[in-house]
Amino acid sequence: MKSVLRVACSRAHLQEVRDFVRNYLDSRQLSEVVVNQVVLAVDEVVANFIIHANGEDETQFLDLTLAIDEHDLNVEIADNGDTIFLPGPHQSPDLRAYIQQGRKGGMGMALVNRLMDRVEFFTRGNHTVCHLSKHLA
Amino acid sequence: MKVTAQPSADTLTLLLDGELDASSAIVLDTELAKPDILNFRKVLIDCAKLSYISSAGLGVFISHLQRFQDANVKLVFFNMQEKVFNVFEILGLDALMTIVPSATEAEAA
Numbered sequence: 001m002k003s004v005l006r007v008a009c010s011r012a013h014l015q016e017v018r019d020f021v022r023n024y025l026d027s028r029q030l031s032e033v034v035v036n037q038v039v040l041a042v043d044e045v046v047a048n049f050i051i052h053a054n055g056e057d058e059t060q061f062l063d064l065t066l067a068i069d070e071h072d073l074n075v076e077i078a079d080n081g082d083t084i085f086l087p088g089p090h091q092s093p094d095l096r097a098y099i100q101q102g103r104k105g106g107m108g109m110a111l112v113n114r115l116m117d118r119v120e121f122f123t124r125g126n127h128t129v130c131h132l133s134k135h136l137a
Numbered sequence: 138m139k140v141t142a143q144p145s146a147d148t149l150t151l152l153l154d155g156e157l158d159a160s161s162a163i164v165l166d167t168e169l170a171k172p173d174i175l176n177f178r179k180v181l182i183d184c185a186k187l188s189y190i191s192s193a194g195l196g197v198f199i200s201h202l203q204r205f206q207d208a209n210v211k212l213v214f215f216n217m218q219e220k221v222f223n224v225f226e227i228l229g230l231d232a233l234m235t236i237v238p239s240a241t242e243a244e245a246a
Contacts, residue, residue: 011160018156018189036189036220037227041190047159091188095233099203107228110190114227 009054044108053085075132147178148210154186157194175208185216
């Protein structure tokens with residue numbers, strides 16, 4: 001079963017995105033920790049698209065699609081904005097340095113890469129799409 | 138996200154209630170950025186009602202940690218839900234921050 005959601009590019013919609021993912025996984029009898037991991041990964045990618053790719057322009061929107069195939073959860077987050085947003089190669093953040101520098105950002109994609117089994121960003125036409133997948137035991 | 142401050146002698150306890158994300162992190166950041174907070178010896182973060190944290194929320198704590206350490210203010214988290222602790226653990230922040238199970242242990246830390 002597939003479930004879709006369209007949200008405008010405002011961080012005020014992040015709660016709606018998380019509730020959408022939680023509701024979708026609600027019937028799967030997963031642990032709270034696993035549900036939270038998926039919710040967090042989707043939230044991080046959506047927040048990146050909203051803030052960094054679209055500059056919180058509420059006239060732009062994202063389309064989210066959730067689907068479960070056997071035991072694999074597949075998430076598609078499609079950015080309808082025209083800015084191509086492809087995160088660079090994954091690097092582990094140096095947290096001790098971040099603390100010393102008083103740095104606030106730079107951990108989101110590291111989290112996503114650790115939470116999900118597969119993370120892919122690619123272009124479709126002049127839009128950016130992110131695919132996430134995770135095996136649900 | 139609601140942050141309630143409970144000052145008591147040399148300790149400030151902040152009760153976090155709700156979900157800490159890129160939208161709500163500013164509420165906590167404002168609280169931790171107050172200059173008076175450095176007058177306390179300890180800042181205890183009660184996470185019992187913190188049901189979610191994203192990298193934006195973690196970033197708020199990370200961004201103030203060095204300032205707290207420089208002022209000899211100890212930052213201690215307690216009552217953390219398993220799913221929230223898991224996020225600290227995945228990044229390795231559990232090794233860099235003081236996280237204890239209960240209020241009693243937080244007061245003793």
